[in-house]
Amino acid sequence: MEENKKTTGIVSGIIANLVIVEISGPVSQNEICYINLRGTRLMAEVIKVLGTKAYVQVFESTRGLRVGESVEFMGHMLEVTLGPGILSRNFDGLQNDLDKMEGTFLRRGEYTAPINTDQAWDFIPLAKPGDIVVAGSWLGEVKENWISHKIMVPFKFEGKYTVKQVQPAGTYKASSPVAVLTGPDERDYEVSMVQKWPVKIPIRAYTDKPRPFRLMETGVRIIDTMNPIVEGGTGFIPGPFGSGKTVLQHALSKQAEADLIIVAACGERANEVVEIFTEFPELDDPRTGRKLMERTTIIANTSNMPVAAREASVYTAMTLGEYYRTMGLKVLLLADSTSRWAQALREMSNRMEELPGPDAFPMDLPAIISSFYARAGYVYLNNGSTGSITFIGTVSPAGGNLKEPVTESTKKAARCFFALSQQRADSKRYPAVDPIDSYSKYLEYPELQEYLSENISEDWLGSVLEAKNILLRGKEAYEQINILGDDGVPIDYHLRYWKSEVIDFVILQQDAFDKTDASTPIKRQKYMLGKVLGVCNTGFSFEGFEEVNPYFKRIINVFKQMNYSLFDSEDFKKYEAELEEIINERKAA
Amino acid sequence: METKAFQKIYTKITQITKATCSLQATGIGYEEMATVNGRLAQVVKLNGDNVTLQVFSGTEGIPTNAEVVFLGRPPVLKVGDELAGRFFNAYGDPIDGGPAVEGEEREIGGPSVNPVRRKQPSELIATGIAGIDLNNTLVTGQKIPFFADPDQPYNQVMAQVALRAKADKIILGGMGLTNDDYLYYKNVFDNAGALDRIISFVNTTENPPVERLLVPDMALTAAEYFAFDKKETVLVLLTDMTLYADALSIVSNRMDQIPSKDSMPGSLYSDLAKIYEKAVQFPEGGSITIIAVTTLSSGDITHAIPDNTGYITEGQLFLRRDSDIGKVIVDPFRSLSRLKQLVIGKQTRKDHPQVMNAAVRLYADAANAKTKLENGFDLTDYDERTMRFAKEYSNELLAIDVNVDTTFMLDKAWELFGRHFTRAEVSIRQEFVDLYWPK
Ligand SMILES: Nc1ncnc2c1ncn2[C@@H]1O[C@H](COP(=O)(O)OP(=O)(O)OP(=O)(O)O)[C@@H](O)[C@H]1O
């Protein structure tokens, strides 16, 4: 076989982490290269080519780099390594295993293997000789934690292959061949448990991507009940600093009904990643009884890590998600914060002196964001099974103002909008998701409506819409009371407002730090919504407006005690009985 | 800085702008230091043989035949135990008349800590100020700024916090400090007999503004030496980060970069994060805690500097003048310590979280009552009691001149609850009421 000669180059210019390389041969856009800084190899990616000049963004600090130093181009784009052993690991944005790095401080040019290819796994064949297979077809499986990790036909294989041989059940090293496939060119190809894939290219090893329709339970009432996310759906959480984006994402990562969770910490605080490292190995996953960390993989590019790798980190996370989706798994991908990724793009675009778009972000920001969100989704695989990536990103708008490019572009791409409001955060109404502005487009999907009516109850959607309507009318009543004064409006306005407050305090607000309240299964959500709507639909009689406030405060208090008690426990029933008594005190005849 | 014999001297500058000059030179490293007629400069751009230098003190009076010498290294600080008790300028040169520090040369602005080698912050820092210890408890390894208007006494508060925190070393990074404030710090530390554990890197208003870009990295390099090498508890004070950010914008404007919001460079978030993320708790014991000052212009926190800061730091401490008591307080509403839940009720008395929340809630009720009063509505008896409570709470706990321990703060809060409210109105878990409600 002819040995591909690698293109080389010489550094000719440096501005921060943008380096200009004089090239001696062909290079491709997004090709990876290594700059040789007197013995230290700095990884970089081609982002523009002009004549014989390649503009590369370096994933490391360029301090000390000189003009004239040599560059070696690798002939491939930024790739991740895919195979068993990814779960529960802590990677940086380029999939280096952080635990394998030496020393306390990160050293530039230190790249560690993402997975241990020498590790042995118990392999069980799924395909047999003669089977016709394509990229992504399952050849066998190994147990990775409790997940059936499928060994697949590499995604880079194009066309139809015939299985010539599959290893019998047994223990094999990840790097050793487990199957031989005959390609369309009649040649034989060995397949191991490990393959590589370029992160910026979506893995399309599926036959169909229908509109998603299955509810993904998160245990967060303001999401599940009011603005549901679906398996394979997309959503985003914009909010000013301190409004609760990270706390909400951490809640999702602990509670969501997913097979595995990939968390991309993108340009945020290192201490928040440490929180996951520290707590998740201790916390139980109620679905499997295993530790939460076993289903969690972290991609950490914290704010002090190199900016260019921040951009890569979200793609790395998405590609890992696509890999596991092709195994027929439910993946939840969380990125905190996609604004930092957009800012990384902005820094680079400014350095290249490109024509800036709004707020100096690159002109193609909306397109970049929307094609990223498009990689999520629910899919039918080649063998008829299904898999999904549900993606929820946070957005950190400058000054908390949602009229800015990242929020606006994301709003066009994501189907759920969980807007965090400063005002709600200030008044400690957590999670501070604005009940009026937020939405889930999925609630309008007939596919989901049908699913809800079959799996929760026929009148569920009606109840949810009714609750939303009560909230809206409550808000209107509140505005009127504020303008006209407590005694300037009919008592009915006070009632309307307080009924909406019941929904707010009992359904919307949820204490993320309380053992019981933190996560509410859908069955309990259904029960509580029914109870709350029961109160809202009761006619009450009051002599004057002064009586309304203390009365409803009592109702809310008992409801909250119910929220803090185990479902259907003695306490729960005691409070429920108390609630009935309070309601009967003022029930209109 | 002396010129060594073997160093090549360049004398042909091809371009001069307000902040930079360019010349032809080879073999130069990116971010390498140089001197231009004796003024310190740093390589900010390399294009073929064309080298662009940022001259920290500005280019006024630089001739085209100025002598340029490259130092062959990035900015460094010599670290060692001798740093303790000393005062330096932004370049790390002594300004206290003492001798140069001998020690290991370390690059400033070095790499960050591998996140998996960090420990979750867990040690409470007591400051004696109830607005902090009671409501916004600080933890070692935390990074938190004071948000304050320029006329507020943030430097005094910082100095107090620094002296009361039981830190092994206090490192002051002064940026655009007035000479008076610089001397104030010096005196306070001196009078407290603490000079031997203080290290200062100071850029005053008399120094060129761009120089202050070096100050945080100098301070944090020294901090890493003591926290990591010596496993000490280090507190870093950075004042005023708004002036630091202003210097960033000066440089980026002069280099014709496209500004983003509020004419700040697009990289402001990353630039500030690189500094603040140096705050760390090492598993082996040492820690770096950063307390900074971000001055606001007329309380506007949506400006790019406080806004980006808020997205980076673990909370913020708001200073506000309370006109009812005529004192500066730590505002319980807009202040937040995001790490407080790691220590309160664990390293402090168990009733701490509940007492803290109850007091803030009652204080909020007082604020509502005040608004009602201003709008000409009648006050209820409860409204009046909350307002009396608020005044005492502000005066006896929130004011920054209070210096007591946390147990005293909690007892004081119970005393105020008992004086003004019924148990039901305070609504704290019964077990604590039984224990602490004033008899
Ligand atoms: N659901 C919740 N329950 C109780 N407290 C909450 C909740 N959400 C947020 N908080 C409080 O708000 C603080 C800030 O939340 P968080 O760190 O999630 O904000 P953020 O939006 O991610 O901010 P940033 O943009 O700066 O990262 C938390 O430390 C916590 O005290």
Ligand SMILES: [Mg+2]
């Ligand atoms: Mg956050």
